[in-house]
Amino acid sequence: MGSISKGQVHFLLLKIHSLTGLVPIGLFLTFHLLVNSLRTVGVLPYQWSIDVINNLPFLIWIEIFFIYIPLLFHSFMGIYITQVAKLNAIRYRYPRNWMYVLQRLTGAVVFVFLIYHMGTTVAPKIWNGHHLFEAAPFLIDVMNQEFATWTGRIIYLVGILSATFHFANGLWAFCISWGIIVGPRAQRNASIVFMLFGGALTVLGFATVLEFSLHPVDVVPTFKGAS
Ligand code: HEM
Structure with missing residues (x-):
């Protein structure tokens, strides 16, 4: 058995990078925006969704292994x-090159956004000990203030x-990099999908922001003293 070369390690790291963008991070984003959009249905369904998540067994380990480490x-x-x-886009003005630049730019924006977002939600929740059923009133109050x-x-x-x-542009790149979509016509159709x-x-996501902005509602814990 020959030893693994530096080039092979690099290739493997690129593949894992591409895969983690889809599973678990892309899946998490889809789930997260869907769950948060429950706020547009009403504040109670939204509160229950936060209750369910914050009462999951081994929550911190699920977050560490399925969100924080991959992220x-x-x-x-x-x-x-x-x-x-x-960065080729400045030299060759093809749309794909611009998508390539935008992919990196949005990655940097999301990175900064996440530091802010987690610094105003998860971090103070854990720091102030708002666990189990106490999490929802705290987080909903934070969101109401954010969107005010x-x-x-x-x-x-x-x-x-x-x-x-x-995520959407990354999905396209993932399908090409893994050989799932081959040929210019299929690639163009896939980019539209x-x-x-x-x-x-x-x-x-925008509908959720609109709902929070128009109708800020505070809630009390579903079960008092249960945490
Ligand atoms: C309408 C927009 C959004 C709302 C209302 C929202 C709300 C929240 C809330 C309330 C939490 C705390 C959850 C908890 O501790 O139980 C949270 C955590 C988080 N959010 Fe968002 N979020 C939004 C958009 C986003 C976006 C666009 C991203 C990705 C870029 C994102 C990534 C995360 C991550 C990674 C966490 C930490 C997850 C965890 O520790 O369980 N969120 N969000």
Whole structure:
């Protein structure tokens, strides 16, 4: 058995980077925007969804292994790829080159957005000990305050749009890199399908921001003293 070369390790890391963008991160984003859009149905279904998530057994381990580790790997590997790659778009003005630049740009925006987003939601929730049924009233109050100002709304609209574009365009790149879509016609059709999918996710996210902005409602814990 020969030893693995540096080139093979690099290739493997690129493949894992591409895969983590889809599973689990892309799946998480789809699920997260769907669950948050329950707010457009009513504040109670939204509160129950937060209750369910925050009462899951081993929640912290699920978050560490299925969200934080893949997210950190994907982010830092993305920064590394951007550092070593040449930015062609300035020299060759093809739409695909612009998509390539936008993919890296939105990745950077999402990275900064996530530091802000988790710094205002998950971090204070854990820091202040708002566990189990106490999590929902705290997080809903945070969201109501975020969406009470135009600064907060714009931060979220930019964060959502960057994340959905990055995911939809990344899905296209994933299918090509893994040999799932071959041929120029199939690739053009797939780019339309993925952009429609990204557009649908964006609508879900924007509708949630609109609902929070128009109708801020506070809630009390579903079960008092249960945490
Ligand atoms: C309408 C837009 C959004 C709303 C209302 C929202 C709301 C929330 C809330 C309330 C939490 C805390 C969940 C908890 O601790 O139980 C959270 C966590 C999180 N959000 Fe968002 N979010 C939105 C958009 C996004 C976007 C666009 C991304 C991705 C770029 C994102 C990524 C995350 C991540 C990674 C966490 C931490 C997950 C965890 O620790 O369980 N969110 N979000």
